[in-house]
Amino acid sequence: MNLSRRTFVGVVLAAGARGAVGRADTDDRIEWHTIKPHDLRGRGWAETSPEFGRLPGWAQGRVTSGVWNNGRCAAGQYLDFTTDSPELRVTWALGSGELGMWHMTEAGKSGLDLYARDQMGRLRWYAVAGPGGQQTRDRVLARPPTGLNHFRLYMPLYNELTELSIGTRSNARWEVARHDDAKRRPIVFYGSSIMQGCSASRPGMAFAAILGRRLGVETINLGFSGSAKMEPVLADLLGEIEASAYAIDAMPNMNPNQVRERAVPFVERLRAKRGETPILLVEGRAFTNAWAEPGRSRYAAERRAALQDAYDALVKSGIGGLHYLTSDRLLGDDSEAAIDGSHPTDLGMMRYADAYEPVLRKMLG
Amino acid sequence: MNLSRRTFVGVVLAAGARGAVGRADTDDRIEWHTIKPHDLRGRGWAETSPEFGRLPGWAQGRVTSGVWNNGRCAAGQYLDFTTDSPELRVTWALGSGELGMWHMTEAGKSGLDLYARDQMGRLRWYAVAGPGGQQTRDRVLARPPTGLNHFRLYMPLYNELTELSIGTRSNARWEVARHDDAKRRPIVFYGSSIMQGCSASRPGMAFAAILGRRLGVETINLGFSGSAKMEPVLADLLGEIEASAYAIDAMPNMNPNQVRERAVPFVERLRAKRGETPILLVEGRAFTNAWAEPGRSRYAAERRAALQDAYDALVKSGIGGLHYLTSDRLLGDDSEAAIDGSHPTDLGMMRYADAYEPVLRKMLG
CATH class of the missing domain: 2.60.120.260 (Galactose-binding domain-like)
Known part of the structure; x- marks a missing residue:
């Protein structure tokens, strides 16, 4: 490395030690x-x-x-x-x-x-x-x-x-400082490994963290690696938190049948607990090698269609405050934004944040 | 993880095994x-x-x-x-x-x-x-x-x-395929850990590799972690390679005095071996926390000034085919593109490639 963090720390330590000469011991x-x-x-x-x-x-x-x-x-x-x-x-x-x-x-x-x-x-x-x-x-x-x-x-x-x-x-x-941004209730993010922060290079680059800084709102990361599957109890859990918005981004862990069965009741259950809080439904991203894997693309398309159907059904049933984010911009279109086809690098995390930001701003009003 | 690479491999292996039923053994x-x-x-x-x-x-x-x-x-x-x-x-x-x-x-x-x-x-x-x-x-x-x-x-x-x-x-x-892009001689990249690829998430995201794909030109990565300091023998080594362009990006490892002493003779020595090949001099990037560290910014500014002086002196002395890339766009201006202040994540590598690409295209003609 040209100037490793450890080297840097050493340099600065030395400078600090010099600066401390003449100070009272208690200062140090x-x-x-x-x-x-x-x-x-x-x-x-x-x-x-x-x-x-x-x-x-x-x-x-x-x-x-x-x-x-x-x-x-x-x-x-x-x-x-x-x-x-x-x-x-x-x-x-x-x-x-x-x-x-x-x-x-x-x-x-x-x-x-x-x-x-x-x-x-x-x-x-x-x-x-x-x-x-x-x-x-x-x-x-x-x-x-x-x-x-x-x-x-x-x-x-x-x-x-x-x-x-x-x-x-x-x-x-x-x-x-516990209440810095507390003028607003937090945004609650529920999702997969991508939501939890895999594969951000450092914790501040998980996309929910980026969005918290950009929007000046507290964010709660309920990303559960491979286990986000819209079970009813998760709707109950989310509903316990007084939020300014909910983002539901569990698609990468679910198969099309699970989306068909669970998405509508999940949102209804959350809406029943939180009568007016905006809810965002997010399509799963395409794999960055989907261009070469037609089978995976078909599976993803089926899953997306299931979420779109759920959204339409919910709107038709009169549930308000629903928002929808399509998959197309989440990882961009150059196949470069994930480490393994699925998990965003910092490049992908930034693109996720870019895709989420406008719809969240709209939801927060 | 929602769908780990190992899981994915497992799924595909299973599909392959099913597909193989009935094939001759030799096929497998x-x-x-x-x-x-x-x-x-x-x-x-x-x-x-x-x-x-x-x-x-x-x-x-x-x-x-x-x-x-x-x-x-x-x-x-x-x-x-x-x-x-x-x-x-x-x-x-x-x-x-x-x-x-x-x-x-x-x-x-x-x-x-x-x-x-x-x-x-x-x-x-x-x-x-x-x-x-x-x-x-x-x-x-x-x-x-x-x-x-x-x-x-x-x-x-x-x-x-x-x-x-x-x-x-x-x-x-x-x-x-050994000569896929061999219609053009390679671009030779000489530099620091950043050039070598620290901290790309995977080998294809080192910025010289990104540029090779974008430009359709073979690239030779002579990044030497913390040890790229424009020693004369490195000019001799670079000069041995018949290149279409040289990119000299050693600043992150050098102090201002080394730049003042070495940059001009380094380029003269390379130019003497390679009479017409375009040479790019690249300023070191700013640390992504330089906004908070005025001391480091002053040091970097002194080093940049030394390279600018070297470039001016070389042009004045009649050496042609020189190009120059300033530091301002290398990591962007949002402080997010490095893992440790210095080493680009994939986000930073993409920004490096974006900054290099137009000047390299110009150099290749």
Whole structure:
């Protein structure tokens, strides 16, 4: 690498050490802030099981084991905080020592991703921390310059988080910001591995996270890897969250028959709990090698038709506030936006966000 | 994952097994084609050390150890082949068992990436194979439908390749295409880790590979991770290759003084060997968190100014065929296109290709 992150950290550490000469010792002491689940945003429930997971304990045994196990991952949760500390350190622990996947970086599966607000108030990428193992202790995350005070730290996408602490200089201001965008209720995203964030290079690049930054709205990521299949209990779960909008993007895990059987009752059940909240139905993306696989294209077309039929039937039955997003723009048309035909790279995640953004803006009004 | 690659392979294998019922046994036998270095394209020298590396043996001890060690990686090499086999298998072995990096997938560092020509003759992504270990044996890579006959397979970006075999059905046509785009001499790309392909998600997404597909020209990737510093011997090495264009993109590894000292003699030395071949000088990209790090921005600005001065001095001295690419579009302006501030994700690689493409088209005439 030309200038690896570790090298960079080393350089900046050295500069920090020089800058510290002459300061009182107390200035350099690190104070550790233990992060509790209720400090995080992007959560549908105050109490979850496990504590940094995404589902309430009562759901165990009522959702499928696939949904439950994927619900243990920390995907989509983030910490908004304010500090004037000239140094940020992190300690975190993970449920699994399998840090990466063949099609996903360790940074994305198990790392932490830091954004900061620029002078215009816009959240921009600032630093990343790949895991050093199942436990990563006292890692320097960043040395923010004066004036950089507002941060958002995204949690690992495909691992359980069991412990998180942020280290600041002991004389620095420290505040967890729990209600930054709370003028609006969150957007709830329900979907597949793509929704959960596979294969974003780092947690902030899952498309729901990109959309949260763009729209300035809290986002709740209920992506359940291969297990999003519109079971009725999931409609009940989604309906428990007071949302400003729901995005239902479960098609990649469902076969055409399941869509035909489940889509209408799923939306009716959610609508019954949330009388007016806009609901978006999203077609599954085409595989990026569908151009060469006519059989897969036919299957996908059948599935899309089933969702279109469900949408039409729901509208005809008088259910309002429904929106629809077609598959054509989700991954673009150049076959390059996924790592394995299915899972978007950061290129694909950006295209997903581009496709979602206008319809979500319309839904939020 | 909603539909993992392994699941997909399983599904297709099952379909293939059903389809094979009633066929003669001979149809299903696999013939293995051992790939030799001279079968590959994207090589500057017929003989390299190691045999799937990127530098000639005489360079050892004359280039820095960093250049030499990175030159062992297979980056940028690819196999163009033609077959009507309804099944493609791969066996490959790697120099290192470190399959991924915290900021790079195993597929990108150590995997194989397959493109195929569509009916318009355009190379489009088709399949990928992540490594199963230092050795991956008899992996089904794809089950191409009838009519899909022309393929390009990219080699691992950040690992040494020590063995490669392609398996086809024993009655299938098989031909290595060594001169597909040979109407034009190759473009030689010299640069840093970014050039070598860090952190592309898969080998075909290194930006030089993207450009080779877009321009229909053979590309030779001489990216040497952190070790591209415009040493005179590198100008000699580049000058040995009969190229249609040279792209010099070593800035991320150099400090401003090195640029001031080396850029002019480097180009003069290359120009002396290659009297008319167009040469492109590329400014280093800004770090994607440069917005928050004024110190790094000043350093980068000083380095850019040094390259601009070198370009001006070279033009003034009468050296023709020089081109220049500024840094501003390489990673875009939204801070999202790198994993760690420096290394482009696929989003960044696509932006690099977008920035390079028009100037390379102009250079090729």
